[in-house]
Amino acid sequence: MAKDPVRVLVTGAAGQIGYALVPMIARGLMLGPDQPVILHMLDIEPAVEALNGVKMELIDSALPLLKGIVATTDVVEACKGVNIAIMVGGFPRKEGMERKDVMSKNASIYKEQASALEQHAAENCKVLVVANPANTNALILKEFAPSIPEKNVTCLTRLDHNRALGQIAERLGVHVSNVKNVIIWGNHSSAQYPDVNHATVTTSAGEKPVRELTADDNWLSTEFITTVQQRGAAIIKARKLSSALSAASAACDHIHDWVLGTPKGTWVSMGVYSDGSYGIQPGLIYSFPVTCQNGEWSIVQGLKIDDFSREKMKATEKELIEEKELAYSCLK
Numbered sequence: 001m002a003k004d005p006v007r008v009l010v011t012g013a014a015g016q017i018g019y020a021l022v023p024m025i026a027r028g029l030m031l032g033p034d035q036p037v038i039l040h041m042l043d044i045e046p047a048v049e050a051l052n053g054v055k056m057e058l059i060d061s062a063l064p065l066l067k068g069i070v071a072t073t074d075v076v077e078a079c080k081g082v083n084i085a086i087m088v089g090g091f092p093r094k095e096g097m098e099r100k101d102v103m104s105k106n107a108s109i110y111k112e113q114a115s116a117l118e119q120h121a122a123e124n125c126k127v128l129v130v131a132n133p134a135n136t137n138a139l140i141l142k143e144f145a146p147s148i149p150e151k152n153v154t155c156l157t158r159l160d161h162n163r164a165l166g167q168i169a170e171r172l173g174v175h176v177s178n179v180k181n182v183i184i185w186g187n188h189s190s191a192q193y194p195d196v197n198h199a200t201v202t203t204s205a206g207e208k209p210v211r212e213l214t215a216d217d218n219w220l221s222t223e224f225i226t227t228v229q230q231r232g233a234a235i236i237k238a239r240k241l242s243s244a245l246s247a248a249s250a251a252c253d254h255i256h257d258w259v260l261g262t263p264k265g266t267w268v269s270m271g272v273y274s275d276g277s278y279g280i281q282p283g284l285i286y287s288f289p290v291t292c293q294n295g296e297w298s299i300v301q302g303l304k305i306d307d308f309s310r311e312k313m314k315a316t317e318k319e320l321i322e323e324k325e326l327a328y329s330c331l332k
């Protein structure tokens with residue numbers, strides 16, 4: 001029997017990530033090849049023509065899984081009955097800007113949209129915040145939508161996770177699908193900590209720790225980390241626009257694994273509310289290694305953390321505490 005459609009909201013749908021993301025969702029890459037969807041697309045008045053253009057292109061794509069389109073500038077209409085909300089709407093960082101430079105614009109958007117989601121989304125709606133500063137926007141959304149369970153509000157660090165997998169694969173000359181269990185700790189910013197201490201590569205001789213396979217251990221502790229931390233800026237420099245296809249692809253991966261589960265023995269990175277695991281301040285939206293089952297994520301527990309890692313995990317936590325204060329001061 002055919003499944004009932006799932007309503008998926010994409011805010012900022014007329015923007016670059018939106019344009020890459022909506023066809024991925026409508027082709028089943030996010031929720032599976034047998035899951036029909038109804039797309040809710042929200043943007044603001046100045047983008048209304050472009051939004052309509054995206055709707056026209058979706059119609060022209062004759063997509064079998066796409067059972068309906070709501071394209072609107074009305075946040076209430078956009079949020080009505082949605083099961084999944086992907087929050088991309090906001091102002092992107094330009095060359096020379098840090099993520100906190102977009103804070104004042106985006107924090108107030110997330111406060112307003114928190115209320116709309118709280119009042120109009122379906123029960124148990126899962127929320128993914130993509131717009132920067134992603135962790136702090138998610139924190140604002142969580143705090144201003146107190147009736148949405150805190151487990152349901154997450155932010156995107158899967159892009160950083162995938163970037164880390166990609167860098168290791170390139171360095172070792174292996175296929176990226178054979179690399180797993182990197183971790184992105186903390187903030188989706190240049191202070192994030194990409195950790196390879198538990199990462200492995202599947203080889204013909206079985207699973208091997210990345211550290212064992214990388215003769216140049218120094219690379220892992222230096223250039224690898226800075227490359228992943230600075231990748232967003234490198235893309236902006238190269239494209240004069242921030243990453244879009246890789247961000248859309250990572251958003252699909254994030255929701256896919258959250259809803260459909262992570263493979264056995266594999267974890268992924270998600271920005272989720274901290275319950276105090278690994279000594280991180282409770283309540284922050286911090287990126288942890290998680291496994292997902294039955295639509296719920298759980299933080300991977302018991303990983304050994306060395307002094308080098310601990311220091312970096314604390315530095316990114318400190319930045320998130322500062323961002324939180326800054327966001328609240330912008331909202332006053």
Ligand code: NAD
Nearest residue numbers: 012014015016017043089090091092093131132156159247
């Ligand atoms: P974009 O400017 O191309 O698109 C953003 C869209 O949001 C625009 O169409 C704009 O009109 C719309 N918008 C603005 N205010 C809105 C509001 N109040 N409600 C609904 N829509 C609104 O930007 P983009 O390149 O698509 O990037 C979107 C966001 O994602 C940026 O904040 C960017 O920094 C962030 N980003 C995050 C990651 C990540 O990994 N977390 C990766 C890439 C980009």
Ligand code: LMR
Nearest residue numbers: 093132231232233242243
């Ligand atoms: C990215 O990581 O590509 C995005 O967050 C865009 C940015 O501002 O770096």
